[in-house]
Amino acid sequence: MTSTGDVEGRAGPPLWWGRRRDFVGDVVLGGLSAVECAWEGVAFAREAGVPVAAGVLFGFLVGAVLLVRRRWPIAVVLVGIAVAPAAMGFLLGVVGLYTLASSEVPRRITGTLASMSLVATFVVMYLRTRGDADEQTLVISLSVFVAVALTVPPVLFGLYIGARRRLMESLQERADSLERELSLLADRAEERAEWARKEERTRIAREMHDVVAHRVSLMVVHAAALEAIAAKDPARAAKNAALVGDMGRQALTELREMLGVLRAAEKPARPAALAAALVAPPATAGYPHVASFxxxxxxxxxxxxxxQSRAAGMAVEMLVHGEGAAYAAEVEQTAYRVVQEALTNCHKHAPGARVTVRLAHRDGEVAMQVENGPCDGKAAEPGLPSGGNGLVGMRERVLGLGGVFVSGPTDGGGFKVSAVLPAG
Structure with a gap:
């Protein structure tokens, strides 16, 4: 992986520079500053009485300090202040102050060094331009103007550039953070959507089991009775045949409604639905239920x-306790499906047994119980297949609404299914 500003196949910028163009720019500025200070070093050498070559070399080295302005801006400014009495380092001082103000150096340090540079420039300018007493006001005004002109603009411009750079970095960081958050939210929405699809598949399987198992079980029972009495009692056989037809039509109607909902669920979710998946519960995140409650x-x-079970020859007694109330639609549907599946199991596993269905309306809840006695040994086994999902489906329905579900054999040799659902 290459660093910032690198070009594929080329080496990155050397040392502390982040980009190659920064390195090139500093080399150019350092070269210009070195040439300027070397030229000013000639006059300094003559004034100080030292060899010109020494003054030129000294100026060249001082000007070249600008090359490290990004790494040590304080050192560059201090060097500029130190050589101010030698009347050299104009570019060094201006660029150094700008770099110091735009860097991450604490503001109190920047203010102190800027003040020192201002004072040093004023003193040097005043000492070089002072004249007669009548000209003192003009000399002081000129010295103040030059000191301010060489110090304040680069500092203010550096502060502006530094604030702008920090703002851009903050905005970029915020944009990157938002992009990461959006990516996480998209992943979360996809997980919720997958969870919702899984829940819908489970719900579809449960509804299909309830509809098909109960209707077909009754149809098989009636068909068996029809076969047994067809020759002996034609009138009763015709009645059973009509019941079989009615139940088949009811099963087809319910299956057709269910398949219609499935086709609607196959339509792709709109973007608004996917956006709702970020905040909505998974079960409602753009994926319709199999059927409305x-x-x-x-x-x-x-x-x-x-x-219907009585018509199929089952001895069923229904007992209702308490007065009915207005329950939530999902509560009533779940209670109905529990009783329906329990009766289906009685047809499958307890042919000829007496069955008692109890429904109790209590304060804030509704309870149901389906209990069958021991099987009648004389009754013919209907031969209905069992997938072993009936009790599991009932338990999932009841627990999904925060209810209580209990099932198991009774002391009398029968079987009992009990469920309690909250009214809300």
Whole structure:
């Protein structure tokens, strides 16, 4: 990996320079400053009575100090102040003050050095231009003007450039931070979307199991009864055949509605829906449910559900305790599905057994229980397949709403399924 400003296939900038153009710029400025100070060193050597070559070499070395202005700006300014009495280092002083003001050096240090440079420039200018007493006011005014002109503008410009650079760095850092946050939010939205798809697949499987298992189980029971009585009791056989047809049509209707929702769910989510996934609960993050709870079965349909099992030859007793209340749609649908699946299991595993369905309306909750007695040994086994997902699906439904689910064998040799759901 190359550093900032590098070009692929070339070496990066040397030493402390961040970019090659910074290095080139400082070399040019250092060269100009060295040439200027070397030229001014001639006059300094004559005034000091030293060899001209020594003055030129001294000036060249002083001017070349500007090359390290980015690394040691304080040293550059101090050198400029030190050589001010020698009347050399104009470019060195101006660029040094600008670099110092635009760097990360504390402001109190910048102010101190700028003040020292201002005073040094004023003193040197005054000593070189002083004349008669009548001209003192003009000399002082000229010295102040030159000192201010050589000190204040580079300091102010450096402060401006430094503040602008820090602002740009802050904005860039904020932009990078926002980009990282957006990337994390996008990943989180994708995870939520995947979670929502998984939940919908589970819900679809549960709904398909409830609809198909119950309807088809009753159809198989009626078909078996129809086969047994077709020759003996044609009227009852015709009634059973009509029931089988009705249940088949009901199953097809429910499956058709479910498949319609699935086709709608296959449409790609709009960008607004994906944006909502960042803040909405995963179950509602742009992915529709299999069916609206408001369109599902309710507790009022339990009587019809029990009636279908009675029509299939099952001895079912339904007991209702307490007065019904207005429950949430998902609560009523879940209660209905629990009773429906429990009755389906009775058809599968307890043919000929007596079944009791209890529904209790309590304060803030609704409870249901389906209990079957021991199987009647004389009853024919319907031969219905079992996938082993019925109890699992009931438990998931009930626990998903914050309820309690219990199932297991009874002391009398039967089986019991109990569930309690909060009313809200």
């Amino acid at each position: 408001d369109d599902g079965p309710s507790l009022e349909e339990l009587e019809a559900l029990v009636g």
